[in-house]
Amino acid sequence: MDGLWLKRSNACLFVYDRAMDPLSELLGGIRAESAILGDAILKAPWVLRFDDRAPLTMLTMVRGGGVLFLADGSEVEVKGGQTAVVSGGEPFRLADCAASIARPHTEYWITCFEPETRHPGEPPVSGHDDDPEVTSMFVGAYRATGRRHERLLKALPSALVVDDEADVCAWLDATAMELAVRRPGTQALIDRLFDWGLVCTLRTWFDQEGGAAPGWYRGFADPVAGPALAAIHAKPFHPWTVAALAAEAGVSRALFAKRFTEIMGEPPLTYLTEWRMERAEDLLSDRDLTVAQVAKAVGYADAFGFSAAFKRRRGQSPTEFRNAGIPVSV
Numbered sequence: 001m002d003g004l005w006l007k008r009s010n011a012c013l014f015v016y017d018r019a020m021d022p023l024s025e026l027l028g029g030i031r032a033e034s035a036i037l038g039d040a041i042l043k044a045p046w047v048l049r050f051d052d053r054a055p056l057t058m059l060t061m062v063r064g065g066g067v068l069f070l071a072d073g074s075e076v077e078v079k080g081g082q083t084a085v086v087s088g089g090e091p092f093r094l095a096d097c098a099a100s101i102a103r104p105h106t107e108y109w110i111t112c113f114e115p116e117t118r119h120p121g122e123p124p125v126s127g128h129d130d131d132p133e134v135t136s137m138f139v140g141a142y143r144a145t146g147r148r149h150e151r152l153l154k155a156l157p158s159a160l161v162v163d164d165e166a167d168v169c170a171w172l173d174a175t176a177m178e179l180a181v182r183r184p185g186t187q188a189l190i191d192r193l194f195d196w197g198l199v200c201t202l203r204t205w206f207d208q209e210g211g212a213a214p215g216w217y218r219g220f221a222d223p224v225a226g227p228a229l230a231a232i233h234a235k236p237f238h239p240w241t242v243a244a245l246a247a248e249a250g251v252s253r254a255l256f257a258k259r260f261t262e263i264m265g266e267p268p269l270t271y272l273t274e275w276r277m278e279r280a281e282d283l284l285s286d287r288d289l290t291v292a293q294v295a296k297a298v299g300y301a302d303a304f305g306f307s308a309a310f311k312r313r314r315g316q317s318p319t320e321f322r323n324a325g326i327p328v329s330v
Contacts, residue, residue, distance in 0.1 A: 022216040023202070025233050026152040029145040029282070030056060032194035033112055042135045044096040045105035050086075052113045054141035055149055057086045058198055059094070060164065064135025068159050069093040069101060076159040080135075083164055083201050087156045096135060112141035140194035146282040155214040162204045215264040224249045224259040228268060236276050237299040242268055277313045280306070284322045291318045 042048075042064070050057060065079040071090030075098060078084045086092055095101050206213040219225040228245040231238070238244075245268050246256035260268045276298040283294045295306030303318075310318050 021220045021230060022233055023152075023199075023206075023220075026148055027199065027202075029148045030142045030152075030195075030198070032058075032140045032191040032198070033143050042096065042108070044135075045100040045103060046096050046135075047100055047105050047107045048094040049091065049107060049109045050093065050111075050139075050141075051091045051109065052111055052141045053089050053091060054113070055087065055089050055144045055153060056142040056198065057092075057112075058140045058142070058194065058201065059084045059086070060138045060197070062136045062138065064096075064137075066094045066096050066135060067098050069095065070158045072158050074158060076161060078161055081164050082161050083197070084159055084161045085156070085198070085201055085205075086159045087153050088158055110139060112139065113143070140191070140197070142194075142198065146285050148278070148282045151216075151278060155217075160205045162201055162208070165204075215266075219260075219263045222259070222263050224251055224256060225263040228256065228260060232272055232275060236272075236279055237297055239299065240269075240272055273309070273313070276300075277310060280310060280318065281314075281321070284318055287322070294318065 048066075059078065060083045061078050061080045063080045065077070065082075068076040068078060068084060068086065070076065070086065070092050071088060076084065078094075093101070095105070206217045211218070216229070219229050227248045227250070231245060231248045232240065242257055243253050245260075246253045249256050251259075257268060260271075264271055266274075280294055280298045283289055283297055284291075289297075290303075291307065292303040295301075295303045298306070300306035300309065307317050307319075310316075310321070314321060316324070
């Protein structure tokens with residue numbers, strides 16, 4: 001049973017579906033760290049500085065609102081009841097309104113990556129201010145390991161905003177409940193809830209994008225391209241052929257190749273090769289793995305064939321790529 005494994009616990013037999021989808025793969029190395037949960041009571045005029053340089057930062061406006069000032073010079077409004085995801089790893093600011101940047105204001109500094117370090121100018125925290133002009137929010141920053149997330153970042157704008165509808169913000173309800181209890185392990189659980197929130201928010205945004213969403217997202221739901229994508233991402237090391245991938249989709253070779261190319265914007269084996277190279281880049285960041293081990297993990301019989309293919313696609317050998325000073329974490 002491809003994509004399934006069995007585990008027996010007591011008298012029960014559980015079946016787990018291990019089919020992998022592209023979004024799950026790309027989010028595999030991204031985790032929230034020390035998410036800030038509490039109402040930061042901010043009275044205008046104010047400006048928040050975010051200097052964590054996180055690959056992704058998620059802000060959920062509980063009430064109030066503000067304007068994001070991004071590193072590329074763009075401005076994005078975020079209202080109460082909305083969630084924004086900022087990408088790119090550059091510092092950015094959030095102000096109560098566009099005019100506050102240029103006029104006297106109170107400036108605060110927020111960090112998720114150094115939660116134990118107190119800084120002058122951190123926003124006061126309270127959950128008991130009923131002033132309708134007060135802004136309060138939840139903030140989570142995400143660290144990334146390896147390079148898998150880079151393809152995701154390329155598909156995102158510098159900042160995206162979604163409305164927190166019921167199916168999007170269920171994670172917020174769970175987070176608020178956990179925050180109220182504050183049992184051992186609360187911060188770890190809150191961070192995982194923020195991981196859940198990020199997935200929900202990104203899925204909502206991609207769904208809203210419709211045909212403008214990247215092919216690797218749209219393709220997974222397609223009845224023809226989807227099964228092949230699941231197979232490729234579950235077993236990138238398998239010696240896939242067009243015929244074998246068509247069999248996964250249950251259609252003819254010709255129909256499969258045509259439909260896959262229409263949805264994904266490239267032929268199936270081209271997509272397979274590019275995904276293998278991206279997985280190889282990620283694995284090469286682990287210096288405990290030999291080039292031969294990386295080659296086998298992405299479907300090449302020997303290091304020589306893999307190195308030749310990698311150099312054709314990336315312009316340098318796997319060893320050169322590894323030694324070029326590529327950071328192993330962001």
